[in-house]
Every structure is written in structure tokens, then in C-alpha cells.
Amino acid sequence: MEKVRLLVVDDDPPIADLVATVARYEGWEAVTANSGEEALRLAAEFHPDIVVLDLMLPDLDGFGVLDRLRRSGAMVPVVFLTARDGVADRVAGLTRGGDDYLVKPFAVEELMARLRTVLRRSAGPGFQRSVLRVGDLTMDEDTREVRRGERLLTLTPTEYEVLRYLMRKSPTVLTKAQILDHVWEYGFGGRSNVVELVVSRLRRKLDESDDAGAPLIHTVRGFGYVIRQAAE
Structure with missing residues (x-):
């Protein structure tokens, strides 16, 4: 395009x-x-x-x-x-x-x-909907709707931005510092625990349903987080 x-x-x-x-x-x-x-x-x-x-x-x-x-x-x-x-x-x-x-x-x-x-x-060249996909997870950046399969997820603005960053960079592993810098921009230096809390909440929301597929957000020890269909 x-x-x-x-x-x-x-x-x-x-x-x-x-x-x-x-x-x-x-x-x-x-x-x-x-x-x-x-x-x-x-x-x-x-x-x-x-x-x-x-x-x-x-x-x-x-x-x-x-x-x-x-x-x-x-x-x-x-x-x-x-x-x-x-x-x-x-x-x-x-x-x-x-x-x-x-x-x-x-x-x-x-x-x-x-x-x-x-x-x-x-009807310019950018009229197509901007949709991110990882496995059965989709994010419509225009409507800000996030779905796991057919299930609509309710996310806070911060959860949405963290998930969007992970999806945009998939399958790249992102460090906590990279996520902090991108989502919070400034004022949270050294507070990597806030990333852990948001990722934990995202995992629960993505995987809470009985018919949810395999976990999508993975921890790469010593590095950070990645979102992909299956752990390598």
C-alpha cells in the first residue's frame, strides 16, 4: 500500500x-x-x-x-x-x-x-482500516476495538497502548525500558514494576475465557516481553 x-x-x-x-x-x-x-x-x-x-x-x-x-x-x-x-x-x-x-x-x-x-x-490512499493481528488477536486502530477471536476485550487506555506497542513490534522482544519510554514517555524511570502490572492484567484479559487459545504474551527471561502465537 x-x-x-x-x-x-x-x-x-x-x-x-x-x-x-x-x-x-x-x-x-x-x-x-x-x-x-x-x-x-x-x-x-x-x-x-x-x-x-x-x-x-x-x-x-x-x-x-x-x-x-x-x-x-x-x-x-x-x-x-x-x-x-x-x-x-x-x-x-x-x-x-x-x-x-x-x-x-x-x-x-x-x-x-x-x-x-x-x-x-x-478516499485517499490511507482510507483502509488499520488492523493489527497476532494469531486470533486483532486490534482495530481506528475504532480501538480489540478482540480475541470473537470476544471483545475491554482495556484501559494504558493497557491498550502497551498491547498496541507489543503487536506493532511482534515478534520482536521488547525490554521493560522500551515499553516505559514508548507508553509513558517520561517520569517513570526505573519503575519497571508498572510494566509488569499492566502486562499481568493484559494476560488475564486475553486468556480469561475458557475458549481462549494459547497464551500470546511471553516473558523472555533477562530481556522482556514479546507477543506471538507460540513460545519458541
């Missing part, structure tokens, strides 16, 4: 880089721009499938960028990401050709979910 091409436009480089990094982790191609003129140049060169666009830029504002994109014939979907939360701005963003409007501060997971939804609506 062709990779989704994302253009992130924000005058705050750390925010633009964060969104681009998460998108690349999702398997997308991503470039960033920190001004309106730079965004228009990259749009012409990169031909993005979708754009994340801030309103407050140092030269041309987001509405101006969108107007010029549309006048050039570019019908690329645009999701506004801005600190301007007034009703008038929201209405203007959507009526002038934007596809969605998200206000800062924001959760990156919500932004990615909105981008996938917009792509599906516009």
Missing part, C-alpha cells in the same frame, strides 16, 4: 515535529513547514495526501494558505490545528474548505484518528 503523505504546518517547530514523528511511526511520510509560504512551496513539491494546518503563522495565516491551495486547484484535505477556539474561527475554517478543526492543547492520538477519518472520507 502506498504511504500516506502528510504536510504539517505550524509556527511552533516542536509541535510540527511531534506530529510528524508520530505520523512516521504510523508508517506515513511526513514533512513540516513553519510558515505559510513554506507550506505552499512544500505542497507543490511534496503533493501531500492531507495537511495539518495552524491558523497563526508568521506570514500568511492558515486561512490564506487554504485559499491559495484551493485557487491552485489543490483539493487536498486540510485539518486545522490551532489555539484559536472561537466559534467564528471554527465556522470559517470549515466553510472555507477545511475538513476538520481541532483546538490546542490536543492529544496526538485524537489528531491521528481524525486524520484517518478524513482520509477515509476523501
Whole structure:
């Protein structure tokens, strides 16, 4: 499948880089721009499938960028990401050709979910559902539904993120430190016991049914955890 091409436009480089990094982790191609003129140049060169666009830029504002994109014939979907939360701005963003409007501060997971939804609506290359599979375990990253066979699992947000990381990296063995860094990001240094607790809860939920298959999460002594159909 062709990779989704994302253009992130924000005058705050750390925010633009964060969104681009998460998108690349999702398997997308991503470039960033920190001004309106730079965004228009990259749009012409990169031909993005979708754009994340801030309103407050140092030269041309987001509405101006969108107007010029549309006048050039570019019908690329645009999701506004801005600190301007007034009703008038929201209405203007959507009526002038934007596809969605998200206000800062924001959760990156919500932004990615909105981008996938917009792509599906516009029938871009990223419209296919993103489903992870390991054995009879499936995870729909769009709906966030997790099933073991036909059984729907109820997971906490942290359990979901740990399981998703294990499934994305399967059959790679992940250390507790890697899981901590990826899921909690910071502030939990040395607290590997929290990983053990979450993995223990996940094991119970995955294997609690009488008709559940063989255990999927395995401990590799001295290394960490791996999710796969059977222990080697």
C-alpha cells in the first residue's frame, strides 16, 4: 500500500515535529513547514495526501494558505490545528474548505484518528482500516476495538497502548525500558514494576475465557516481553 503523505504546518517547530514523528511511526511520510509560504512551496513539491494546518503563522495565516491551495486547484484535505477556539474561527475554517478543526492543547492520538477519518472520507490512499493481528488477536486502530477471536476485550487506555506497542513490534522482544519510554514517555524511570502490572492484567484479559487459545504474551527471561502465537 502506498504511504500516506502528510504536510504539517505550524509556527511552533516542536509541535510540527511531534506530529510528524508520530505520523512516521504510523508508517506515513511526513514533512513540516513553519510558515505559510513554506507550506505552499512544500505542497507543490511534496503533493501531500492531507495537511495539518495552524491558523497563526508568521506570514500568511492558515486561512490564506487554504485559499491559495484551493485557487491552485489543490483539493487536498486540510485539518486545522490551532489555539484559536472561537466559534467564528471554527465556522470559517470549515466553510472555507477545511475538513476538520481541532483546538490546542490536543492529544496526538485524537489528531491521528481524525486524520484517518478524513482520509477515509476523501478516499485517499490511507482510507483502509488499520488492523493489527497476532494469531486470533486483532486490534482495530481506528475504532480501538480489540478482540480475541470473537470476544471483545475491554482495556484501559494504558493497557491498550502497551498491547498496541507489543503487536506493532511482534515478534520482536521488547525490554521493560522500551515499553516505559514508548507508553509513558517520561517520569517513570526505573519503575519497571508498572510494566509488569499492566502486562499481568493484559494476560488475564486475553486468556480469561475458557475458549481462549494459547497464551500470546511471553516473558523472555533477562530481556522482556514479546507477543506471538507460540513460545519458541
